[in-house]
Every structure is written in C-alpha cells, then in structure tokens.
Amino acid sequence: MTAPLLAVTDLQSGYGDSQVLFGVTLQVHQGEVVSLLGRNGMGKTTTISTIMGIVRARAGEVAIAGETVTALPTFRIAHRGIGLVPEGRQIFPNLTVSENLIAMAANRTGRPQPWTLPRVLDLFPALNARLHSPGSLLSGGEQQMLAIGRALMTNPKLLILDEATEGLAPLIREDIWRVLERLRAAGQSIIVVDKNIDALTRIATRHYILEKGRIVWTGTSAELRGNPDLQHRYIGV
Amino acid sequence: MDRTKVLAMLTVLGLALVPVAAWAFDEPFWIDLFARVAIFAIAALSLDLILGFAGLVSFGHAIYMGLGAYTVGILSYHGITAGLVHFPAAIVVSALAALMIGAISLRTSGVFFIMITLAFGQMGYFLAISINAYGGDDGLSINRQSDFGSLLRLDDLHVFYYLVIVILAALLWLGFRLVNSRFGLLLQAIRFNERRMNALGFPTFRYKLAAFVISGAVCGLAGALLANLTLFVSPSLMHWFRSGELLVMVIAGGMATLVGPVLGAIIYLMLEHVLAGLTVHWPAVLGAILLLIVLFGKQGLAGILLARKKVKEAKPHG
Numbered sequence: 001m002t003a004p005l006l007a008v009t010d011l012q013s014g015y016g017d018s019q020v021l022f023g024v025t026l027q028v029h030q031g032e033v034v035s036l037l038g039r040n041g042m043g044k045t046t047t048i049s050t051i052m053g054i055v056r057a058r059a060g061e062v063a064i065a066g067e068t069v070t071a072l073p074t075f076r077i078a079h080r081g082i083g084l085v086p087e088g089r090q091i092f093p094n095l096t097v098s099e100n101l102i103a104m105a106a107n108r109t110g111r112p113q114p115w116t117l118p119r120v121l122d123l124f125p126a127l128n129a130r131l132h133s134p135g136s137l138l139s140g141g142e143q144q145m146l147a148i149g150r151a152l153m154t155n156p157k158l159l160i161l162d163e164a165t166e167g168l169a170p171l172i173r174e175d176i177w178r179v180l181e182r183l184r185a186a187g188q189s190i191i192v193v194d195k196n197i198d199a200l201t202r203i204a205t206r207h208y209i210l211e212k213g214r215i216v217w218t219g220t221s222a223e224l225r226g227n228p229d230l231q232h233r234y235i236g237v
Numbered sequence: 238m239d240r241t242k243v244l245a246m247l248t249v250l251g252l253a254l255v256p257v258a259a260w261a262f263d264e265p266f267w268i269d270l271f272a273r274v275a276i277f278a279i280a281a282l283s284l285d286l287i288l289g290f291a292g293l294v295s296f297g298h299a300i301y302m303g304l305g306a307y308t309v310g311i312l313s314y315h316g317i318t319a320g321l322v323h324f325p326a327a328i329v330v331s332a333l334a335a336l337m338i339g340a341i342s343l344r345t346s347g348v349f350f351i352m353i354t355l356a357f358g359q360m361g362y363f364l365a366i367s368i369n370a371y372g373g374d375d376g377l378s379i380n381r382q383s384d385f386g387s388l389l390r391l392d393d394l395h396v397f398y399y400l401v402i403v404i405l406a407a408l409l410w411l412g413f414r415l416v417n418s419r420f421g422l423l424l425q426a427i428r429f430n431e432r433r434m435n436a437l438g439f440p441t442f443r444y445k446l447a448a449f450v451i452s453g454a455v456c457g458l459a460g461a462l463l464a465n466l467t468l469f470v471s472p473s474l475m476h477w478f479r480s481g482e483l484l485v486m487v488i489a490g491g492m493a494t495l496v497g498p499v500l501g502a503i504i505y506l507m508l509e510h511v512l513a514g515l516t517v518h519w520p521a522v523l524g525a526i527l528l529l530i531v532l533f534g535k536q537g538l539a540g541i542l543l544a545r546k547k548v549k550e551a552k553p554h555g
Contacts, residue, residue, distance in 0.1 A: 073435070074432075075436075075438050075439055075440045075441070078435070084436050092429050092433075094426075094428075094429050095422060095425060103423055103426060154437060
C-alpha cells in the first residue's frame with residue numbers, strides 16, 4: 001500500500017508557553033480533497049503552519065509521501081510539493097501580477113504538464129486584465145486568485161488553502177469554489193480550511209473537525225451534512 | 238522606455254559631458270571631482286542592490302571599498318602593478334569578504350543586522366590601522382596607476398574618467414537587468430515577506446547572500462578605482478562614517494531605483510564641495526538639504542525627478 005501524500009501523526013505545537021495543538025492526526029491521499037473545520041482559535045492555522053514548519057512541532061510527525069519532514073526547514077518542506085495559500089493572501093504588493101506568478105514558477109515535483117502563466121490565466125481569466133498591475137492595486141478577490149495561482153506555479157502535489165474565501169463577495173467566493181472543483185477534477189490533492197459547510201461538503205470527500213487543538217471528529221461529506229448537531233456544536237453553524 | 242532608465246541614461250550622458258564642460262570653463266579640477274563622484278556612485282549603486290531591493294541595511298558597506306582599494310595598494314607595494322591582476326583581485330577579495338560577512342550577518346535581521354555589519358566595518362577599519370607594514374593609521378601611498386600597458390593609460394585623467402563612466406554605465410545596465418530578472422524579483426519579494434518566500438519553497442538566505450556578495454564585489458571595484466584616482470589608501474575609507482555617507486547617498490538619491498544612488502552621490506559630493514567652500518559649518522547645511530530631499534520626495538531625488546501626475550487606476554472590483 002502506498003503511503004499517504006500527507007500523514008500528520010500526534011502533532012503538538014504552540015507559541016512560547018502556550019500549547020495550541022495537543023496531538024493532531026490527519027491524512028490526505030493522492031487526489032483527495034480534505035477539509036479542516038473548526039471555530040476561530042481552535043488551531044486550524046497553527047496546524048497548517050506546523051505542517052509547513054513555520055511553527056516548529058514540539059512532538060509528533062509530519063510525513064510527505066512517506067518521508068518524515070518534521071525537522072526540515074520550511075523551504076525544504078515546500079520543495080517536497082506543498083503549496084500554501086495563506087490566510088490573508090499575502091501576495092507581494094510590490095510586484096505586478098505577472099511578476100508574482102512568473103517569479104515563483106518552479107516544477108519541483110516533475111509534473112509532466114507544469115503550471116504556466118497561460119494555464120493560470122485560463123483558470124482565473126479576471127487576472128488577464130490586471131497582468132501588469134502591482135499586487136497592491138488588486139481587489140480582495142483578485143488577490144486571492146493571485147495567491148492560488150502563485151501556489152499553483154510551484155506545481156504542488158498538495159495545495160493547502162487557509163481561509164481562502166474569507167472576506168470575499170459571494171460571487172467571488174463561488175468563483176473560488178468553482179476553481180477548486182476544477183482542480184479536484186484534474187486530480188489535485190487539496191486541504192481546505194474554511195467555514196462554508198455547503199461548499200466544503202460539495203468539494204471535499206473527508207472532513208476533520210478541530211476543537212481546542214484536537215481532532216474531535218472525522219467523517220465523510222454525507223455524515224457531516226446529516227449531523228446538524230455536530231455542525232452547531234463544533235463549527236457554530 | 239521606462240522613465241527610470243531614461244533618467245539613468247541622461248545622468249550618465251551628463252557625467253560623460255563633464256570633461257567637455259571642464260575644458261569649456263577651464264576648470265580641469267572638475268574631471269577629478271566628478272571621477273570621484275562617479276566612483277562613489279558605483280559604490281552607492283552596489284549598496285542599493287541590497288538596501289533598496291533586498292531591504293538589507295548594511296552599515297559597514299565601506300569595508301568593501303576599503304578592501305578593494307587596499308588590494309590595489311598592497312599589490313602595488315609588492316611591485317605587482319598589472320591592472321589585470323589589480324582589478325580582478327580587488328573584486329575577488331571584496332566578494333570573499335562579503336561572503337564571509339554575509340554568511341554570519343544574514344542570520345540576523347533588523348537592528349541586529351545593522352549592528353553586525355557596522356561591527357565588521359569597524360573591524361576592517363581597526364585592522365587597517367594596526368597593520369604598520371602597510372602604513373597603519375597614515376595610510377599607504379601608491380606609486381602609479383594600475384598598468385594596462387599602452388591599451389589603457391590610467392595616468393591620463395581623461396582616459397581614467399571615461400573608464401569610470403563606462404564602468405558605471407555598464408553596471409547600471411547590468412543592475413536594471415538583474416533587478417528585473419527572476420533573481421531580482423525574488424529579492425524584492427523577500428524584502429516584502431521573507432517568511433512567505435520560505436513557505437513558497439525559496440531558500441531566502443541563499444538569495445540574500447548571493448546579492449550581498451555581488452554588492453560587495455561591485456563596491457570593491459569602486460575601491461580599486463578610487464585607489465587609482467587618489468594613488469593613496471587609508472583606513473578612513475572603511476570608517477563607519479564612510480558607510481553612513483553611502484547610506485545617505487542611496488536614501489537621498491532614491492532607494493530601489495538604481496539611478497537614485499548615482500544622483501545621490503552627485504548631489505552629496507557636489508554639495509559637500511560647494512558648501513565646504515562657503516562655510517566651516519557645511520555639514521549642518523548639508524544635513525538640512527538632505528533632510529528636505531528625503532522629506533519632500535519619498536523616493537529621494539529620483540522620486541522627485543520621476544514624479545508625475547498619478548494616472549487614475551481602474552477601481553478594483555470584487
């Protein structure tokens with residue numbers, strides 16, 4: 001049996017004296033879309049940051065395709081094929097849209113058909129007209145599209161989106177969800193951190209709910225949809 | 238063409254016309270003065286690469302200028318006069334020093350980086366003072382300019398002047414190529430958000446170190462040229478005050494513009510020259526003028542010259 005694309009086992013981490021994660025375990029398989037749910041402050045972003053090595057794990061293990069990467073520096077973890085779209089987008093406002101995309105291009109995973117500028121623009125046609133605009137002049141939606149495009153240009157095996165639709169207009173949110181559906185159909189493995197249960201149950205196959213730094217529930221979309229009490233208790237829906 | 242590049246071309250053209258003006262106004266000293274200006278412009282340009290584009294505030298950059306100059310001085314002292322040895326040696330010595338200093342100092346950031354680079358600069362200064370064999374505090378005189386044979390007579394001030402201008406023009410051209418290359422874009426992205434660049438899989442330390450070494454090497458070249466102009470090297474070349482002057486040239490001229498440091502070197506050294514002839518309190522006047530430039534032009538002198546009415550951008554949607 002092949003190793004999962006991402007295997008997080010009993011992960012513990014935090015900031016200074018404060019421990020945030022108390023043994024998070026989750027897996028993502030090739031081609032799978034998984035969601036990470038939970039109310040604010042439950043440790044979703046810390047989980048992502050610890051997977052990426054931005055926050056150091058205090059215990060537990062992160063493995064990518066069977067290789068333990070827990071102690072590796074962040075850029076080496078990204079090199080193993082993780083593309084992070086961070087909370088708050090964090091595009092480079094001093095670079096233009098095309099510079100944001102072209103400068104980050106890297107086919108580290110040896111993809112036979114790597115992501116290119118035209119392919120990203122095909123995915124996000126709205127960026128076409130803004131190609132030479134500095135990132136600082138983009139709207140929130142355009143910045144989010146750029147952040148996703150930038151991550152795709154590194155040709156990740158696993159794309160992680162942290163609160164990708166937060167603060168966006170409903171129409172733009174739908175655009176983002178449609179793009180994620182296209183990516184899933186093309187076989188892209190994805191972890192999505194979000195609060196939109198309807199969209200997540202449509203896109204993701206499995207879901208993890210995080211409560212106070214622990215995974216308290218995992219199940220399929222049908223199981224999540226059919227359990228309003230669970231949604232209310234842990235996600236506040 | 239990009240307005241910044243046009244300004245750079247006009248600036249270089251203006252510098253190239255100095256010998257003509259010096260001849261027309263019968264002021265041969267101008268060539269010597271502007272050769273010095275152009276050499277400091279090269280040094281400031283090298284600092285802009287790491288300060289303006291990578292956000293690295295090096296407060297010890299003059300050490301590379303000193304090392305480049307001392308390399309020429311020491312080689313000449315030992316009877317090696319070949320320019321084809323002097324210049325490559327000055328560049329390599331400065332680059333190696335930058336590699337060593339960068340490998341240590343780039344592990345820090347912010348005020349700690351400033352302090353470490355300052356400390357290295359002062360180490361170079363005190364090292365030069367302590368080596369009596371090469372003049373110690375008194376400095377070291379150089380008998381003659383680097384020897385390129387009859388091909389390039391550096392003892393002819395006009396030839397030397399145009400060599401400096403050609404080097405400055407070439408470095409500006411290379412600078413524009415570099416900052417617009419993928420390497421340059423990544424440097425600018427690192428300046429804005431280094432952690433993000435790491436998360437995107439870029440070993441930011443290596444990129445910054447590469448820029449630091451390139452910058453040190455170019456500054457060493459400026460030092461070698463300065464040694465050929467003055468035929469004298471002294472520890473004061475590496476003093477922190479000199480590093481501070483380079484920072485002022487870049488900031489007052491306009492960071493991250495490449496042409497800004499050239500304008501900064503021109504305005505700084507010209508003001509220094511003119512004001513020193515008017516009053517003994519010239520540093521206070523110079524300081525006030527530079528303050529005004531920085532206050533009224535966020536991008537320094539280049540920002541003021543390149544300013545134009547803002548074109549109304551299309552309102553972002555979404």
